Amino acid sequence: MAQAYTPGLKVTNRITHRVRRILPISGHVLVKVGDHVNSRDSVAETHMPGDVNPLNMANILSMPPSDVHECMLKKEGDPIEVGEALARTKGVFGLFKTEYKSKVAGTVETISNVTGQVIIRGPSLPISVRAYLTGRVVEVLPREGCVIESEVSLIQGIFGIGGEAFGTIRMACVSHEHELTEDLITPDMKDCIVVGGARVTDTAIRKAVKVGAAGVIAGGIDDQDLKEFLGYDLGVAITGSERVGLTLVITEGFGEIAMAERTFKLLESRKGHDASINGATQIRAGVMRPEIVIPLSQEELRREPESNVEGGLLEIGRPVRIIRDPYFGLIGSVHNLPPQQHVLGSGSKARVLEVKFDSGETVIVPRANVELIEG
Amino acid sequence: MKSLDPNSINVILATDCGSTTTKAILIEKVDGVYRQTHRGEAPTTVEEPFADVTIGVVNAVTEVAELAGRKLVDENGRIIHPAKGKDGCDIYISTSSAGGGLQMMVAGVVAEMTAASAKRAALGAGAIVMDVIASNDKRRPHEQIQRIRELRPDMILVSGGTDGGNTTQVVQIAELIAPAKPQPRFGTEYTMPLIYAGNKDAGPLIAKVFDESIDLKIVENLRPVLERENLGPARDAIHDMFLEHVMAHAPGYDKLMGWTHAPIMPTPGAVGNILQTIAERQNINVVGVDIGGATTDVFSVFDPEGNGKVFNRTVSANLGMSYSISNVCAEAGMANVLRWVHFDMDERELRNRVKNKMIRPTTIPQTQEALVFEQAVAREALRLAYIQHKEFATTLKGVQQQRTVGDTFSQEVGGQSIVNNMTLDLLVASGGVLSHAPRMHQTAMMLIDAFEPEGFTTLAKDSIFMMPHLGVLAEVHPQAALEVFERDCLIYLGTCVAAKGLGKPGKPCFTYAIEGSTLNEKGEIAFGELKLLPLGPGETATVSIEPARGFDFGAGPGKAVKRTAKGGTVGLILDGRGRPLALPEERSACQATMGKWVKTLNLYPDS
Numbered sequence: 001m002a003q004a005y006t007p008g009l010k011v012t013n014r015i016t017h018r019v020r021r022i023l024p025i026s027g028h029v030l031v032k033v034g035d036h037v038n039s040r041d042s043v044a045e046t047h048m049p050g051d052v053n054p055l056n057m058a059n060i061l062s063m064p065p066s067d068v069h070e071c072m073l074k075k076e077g078d079p080i081e082v083g084e085a086l087a088r089t090k091g092v093f094g095l096f097k098t099e100y101k102s103k104v105a106g107t108v109e110t111i112s113n114v115t116g117q118v119i120i121r122g123p124s125l126p127i128s129v130r131a132y133l134t135g136r137v138v139e140v141l142p143r144e145g146c147v148i149e150s151e152v153s154l155i156q157g158i159f160g161i162g163g164e165a166f167g168t169i170r171m172a173c174v175s176h177e178h179e180l181t182e183d184l185i186t187p188d189m190k191d192c193i194v195v196g197g198a199r200v201t202d203t204a205i206r207k208a209v210k211v212g213a214a215g216v217i218a219g220g221i222d223d224q225d226l227k228e229f230l231g232y233d234l235g236v237a238i239t240g241s242e243r244v245g246l247t248l249v250i251t252e253g254f255g256e257i258a259m260a261e262r263t264f265k266l267l268e269s270r271k272g273h274d275a276s277i278n279g280a281t282q283i284r285a286g287v288m289r290p291e292i293v294i295p296l297s298q299e300e301l302r303r304e305p306e307s308n309v310e311g312g313l314l315e316i317g318r319p320v321r322i323i324r325d326p327y328f329g330l331i332g333s334v335h336n337l338p339p340q341q342h343v344l345g346s347g348s349k350a351r352v353l354e355v356k357f358d359s360g361e362t363v364i365v366p367r368a369n370v371e372l373i374e375g
Numbered sequence: 376m377k378s379l380d381p382n383s384i385n386v387i388l389a390t391d392c393g394s395t396t397t398k399a400i401l402i403e404k405v406d407g408v409y410r411q412t413h414r415g416e417a418p419t420t421v422e423e424p425f426a427d428v429t430i431g432v433v434n435a436v437t438e439v440a441e442l443a444g445r446k447l448v449d450e451n452g453r454i455i456h457p458a459k460g461k462d463g464c465d466i467y468i469s470t471s472s473a474g475g476g477l478q479m480m481v482a483g484v485v486a487e488m489t490a491a492s493a494k495r496a497a498l499g500a501g502a503i504v505m506d507v508i509a510s511n512d513k514r515r516p517h518e519q520i521q522r523i524r525e526l527r528p529d530m531i532l533v534s535g536g537t538d539g540g541n542t543t544q545v546v547q548i549a550e551l552i553a554p555a556k557p558q559p560r561f562g563t564e565y566t567m568p569l570i571y572a573g574n575k576d577a578g579p580l581i582a583k584v585f586d587e588s589i590d591l592k593i594v595e596n597l598r599p600v601l602e603r604e605n606l607g608p609a610r611d612a613i614h615d616m617f618l619e620h621v622m623a624h625a626p627g628y629d630k631l632m633g634w635t636h637a638p639i640m641p642t643p644g645a646v647g648n649i650l651q652t653i654a655e656r657q658n659i660n661v662v663g664v665d666i667g668g669a670t671t672d673v674f675s676v677f678d679p680e681g682n683g684k685v686f687n688r689t690v691s692a693n694l695g696m697s698y699s700i701s702n703v704c705a706e707a708g709m710a711n712v713l714r715w716v717h718f719d720m721d722e723r724e725l726r727n728r729v730k731n732k733m734i735r736p737t738t739i740p741q742t743q744e745a746l747v748f749e750q751a752v753a754r755e756a757l758r759l760a761y762i763q764h765k766e767f768a769t770t771l772k773g774v775q776q777q778r779t780v781g782d783t784f785s786q787e788v789g790g791q792s793i794v795n796n797m798t799l800d801l802l803v804a805s806g807g808v809l810s811h812a813p814r815m816h817q818t819a820m821m822l823i824d825a826f827e828p829e830g831f832t833t834l835a836k837d838s839i840f841m842m843p844h845l846g847v848l849a850e851v852h853p854q855a856a857l858e859v860f861e862r863d864c865l866i867y868l869g870t871c872v873a874a875k876g877l878g879k880p881g882k883p884c885f886t887y888a889i890e891g892s893t894l895n896e897k898g899e900i901a902f903g904e905l906k907l908l909p910l911g912p913g914e915t916a917t918v919s920i921e922p923a924r925g926f927d928f929g930a931g932p933g934k935a936v937k938r939t940a941k942g943g944t945v946g947l948i949l950d951g952r953g954r955p956l957a958l959p960e961e962r963s964a965c966q967a968t969m970g971k972w973v974k975t976l977n978l979y980p981d982s
Contacts, residue, residue, distance in 0.1 A: 052554045054516040114580050115547040119554050159734045223726040235702030236693050237733050255727040324738040346746035347813030369738045
């Protein structure tokens with residue numbers, strides 16, 4: 001291969017963004033093509049089959065499984081309430097009957113002759129899917145969900161914690177190199193998405209939870225702070241289901257690292273706007289990165305869009321960020337792309353590039369250790 | 376499947392569709408012998424925007440075709456066969472682990488018996504086992520049902536009871552699964568395949584429990600009697616259901632299945648296949664390891680009682696070098712990782728580096744310091760995965776044992792590990808951190824430190840991760856698979872000769888006398904010492920060992936051993952560090968010890 005493709009994260013002030021909103025099982029779609037939806041609106045709903053409660057009635061009533069059927073006061077499909085008699089033995093000459101009163105409400109689903117097991121299905125659980133993105137429904141997937149489209153500012157983070165959340169963008173730091181500490185979190189940040197600059201501390205996140213912030217966005221986080229906040233050491237980067245009081249999106253990585261200036265400026269330009277964020281991260285097949293989605297107002301839609309930044313080809317002059325030590329976090333531009341393999345300090349051979357920093361200094365880095373950033 | 380005449384096969388094309396990369400190799404008959412001649416790779420195209428695995432296959436094959444100067448793909452994007460002159464191939468075969476491989480849930484009545492056998496069958500077939508449900512797994516029935524509801528397996532395997540035994544308990548397990556209505560990973564139209572391989576008398580009762588949302592297949596009991604496992608029919612059923620259901624729902628696989636001359640196999644199943652073939656043909660005990668970004672697979676083939684080879688495979692789901700690197704450090708503990716590092720490192724910074732590798736998994740170590748740390752993590756990932764493997768690969772549990780007077784003092788019971796490092800003949804490494812280490816000495820030492828082989832063990836690595844291709848080839852053309860395995864697949868690193876036992880540092884451990892065409896040497900190794908002697912690829916030498924009292928090389932403590940050792944790119948490693956391998960607990964002493972070993976083996980020349 002003569003060219004190297006390098007991944008990058010999307011950071012754009014305007015993009016046509018589509019989201020698929022799908023139910024976990026079949027259900028009803030509440031919207032139709034062309035509808036305008038708000039991020040918090042329900043677009044589809046369904047009922048999950050209720051919880052299952054197995055009861056070994058043969059053991060409970062001390063009888064062979066084959067006799068259970070005869071002793072059941074409720075048959076398959078019958079509803080049952082808490083405290084209602086479910087089964088009763090015949091007793092001896094009509095006396096000394098043993099009765100079992102249900103401890104759960106639901107419907108008798110099955111009665112087994114083989115094992116004497118009775119299954120009671122609890123009431124079904126309503127599930128609803130929110131729009132997440134304020135925009136227009138462009139496709140309805142019958143019984144499954146829909147696709148929503150909107151013009152938005154979109155920022156992908158590198159790593160997040162917590163699921164979907166909504167709030168107003170609120171700047172807490174004055175620059176992309178400014179650390180987000182506890183003292184910068186104030187009570188009026190309730191329901192807001194708080195934007196930091198560089199590293200966010202554990203105490204700042206806890207304070208944000210305390211004041212009721214919907215989310216926190218920062219450039220970096222120390223692994224120790226994350227461990228303390230979560231209460232455990234994160235082993236695998238599959239997140240999104242944590243219930244920690246807010247959604248956290250880290251844009252650059254672990255350690256003391258500043259947010260990319262363009263990301264910070266973009267967020268700053270959208271302060272006061274409503275946004276949706278999602279911390280869900282999955283770094284395996286089917287990569288999923290956390291994101292911040294900010295729908296554009298009518299006035300903003302009239303402006304010319306900027307170019308998008310995402311994966312692409314490494315070319316001389318393109319800005320890159322180094323994403324591995326010994327130069328982790330440093331930003332420069334592609335100075336040279338030697339075609340031949342280079343022996344690294346580790347002794348491995350790899351294809352490299354020369355990165356030039358603002359100071360004029362150049363360093364050689366494996367192509368695998370850079371990502372493209374804004375132009 | 377099309378019928379094949381092995382004698383008319385001269386050109387073989389094989390692909391392995393991994394989660395991220397599709398790898399293609401070309402095998403050709405050169406001077407009457409099968410050789411792997413060219414390879415190519417391309418990104419896998421299972422996911423959007425392509426959503427068709429054959430695009431990646433054609434790209435990888437096209438690269439091979441360009442290198443080989445052979446046209447392999449026609450104008451319609453199909454693989455050309457049979458071979459005619461400089462065009463096409465005689466057979467095309469493929470393996471797949473794209474989309475996360477085959478994910479299964481297994482269930483049995485007793486966790487240590489039928490459920491363990493069911494797990495072995497699923498793992499042996501190449502699956503990732505998401506959970507094992509058993510009557511005695513200490514979860515209450517509603518918790519088990521909840522768990523089944525949360526999982527989204529591709530397939531379920533249920534076992535339980537011996538033939539002719541009680542049917543109630545296995546039906547009870549089925550009665551927990553049926554109302555849970557497990558949802559598959561792929562689409563709402565997918566019918567969940569469920570294989571029943573338990574007490575044959577319970578088969579009709581099981582069939583009544585499930586409705587049409589389950590595609591039930593009943594096969595022979597995988598544990599017909601407690602004393603014997605019969606995993607073959609269940610494994611075959613898993614492979615069939617994998618093709619019929621999982622593959623058929625994966626994008627583009629219906630097309631790919633039409634191209635191949637043998638059923639597509641799950642990648643780890645194919646690796647297990649080739650290792651079993653080798654172990655049986657050469658009558659040796661083998662351990663293979665494949666360490667990836669997310670998981671580590673360990674395969675073993677041992678003959679524990681001298682009456683047949685037993686194959687085992689385990690997948691350590693969260694022990695890997697990129698996606699799971701943070702989990703390795705958490706499970707092993709940073710102190711255990713750092714004992715393999717011979718210089719000071721800042722722990723806080725390391726933790727951040729580990730997490731950064733986790734979130735940007737494709738980066739590579741640039742400095743020697745980063746490489747040393749990554750190889751230290753690899754040792755711990757391999758060590759933990761091997762411990763899990765040894766605990767799983769056991770003799771059957773629940774078997775009644777007949778004891779004689781001679782066994783009065785024997786403490787052995789069922790459930791002993793059949794993995795025996797002293798009888799291990801060949802240790803094969805594959806996976807990025809082992810295969811792509813800048814020096815093969817580093818690969819050899821990672822294997823020795825993590826697996827702690829005892830006695831005489833040949834070390835090798837899979838040159839370009841060719842084992843999956845050869846595993847599926849072994850199904851249709853075993854001779855070709857074996858020839859390529861021996862000639863092109865394995866790179867021999869050398870032989871490790873290691874003492875089992877413990878002693879005092881500096882005291883005698885063993886004496887050695889080596890006779891060979893290129894190496895003739897005598898000497899003594901003290902406890903705690905390592906020595907590397909030159910014995911190149913293709914060379915062999917006769918090694919005579921006289922162990923000091925208390926040290927064992929396979930013949931018993933203190934007893935002399937004479938064996939032939941195979942050379943390789945690293946050579947002959949004499950290991951007097953003892954087993955189990957212990958490093959000083961005190962950090963500076965540990966660094967000094969490790970530093971000495973690093974120097975002896977010349978692991979990191981610039982350090």
